[in-house]
Amino acid sequence: MGRVVVDVMPKPEILDPQGKAVAGALPRLGFDGFVSVRQGKRFELEVDGDVTPEILAQAREAAVTLLSNPVIEDVVAVTDASGEGQ
């Protein structure tokens, strides 16, 4: 079973209220080492077989058309994660 991981983050100029809320909560819980937080999405797409270049191209196309909203989000990575455990 292959796996493609797609990472999507809000664009830098877009407000990110979830990230802001986390950034505000961290110091209250004693985690004072962080200056800002952004929250995005991670998709794990399972493939029946190996991750071929065609599958990876499909994943890249799906990332920008279905998995992200290009007005407010950037696809930051589309990676073959077949080797990773879990």
Place this chain on the structure above:
Amino acid sequence: MGRVVVDVMPKPEILDPQGKAVAGALPRLGFDGFVSVRQGKRFELEVDGDVTPEILAQAREAAVTLLSNPVIEDVVAVTDASGEGQ
């Protein structure tokens, strides 16, 4: 500016309606190479300075206490992503 990335995914035994919806939409849009999809979260924690072992330990602690719900989610990775662009 350093950056720590925390990846959180729903546990395998937990239903993931968002992932299911994406998995159903992919073939309708012509992406037929994928058998299942899971949707999780990606956090980017910005650090003022370098990512030290202490910062990474803080991030790991924050990942399991604040960034994820351990009843339904797994922290799949806490990584120093300072070298990555953007």
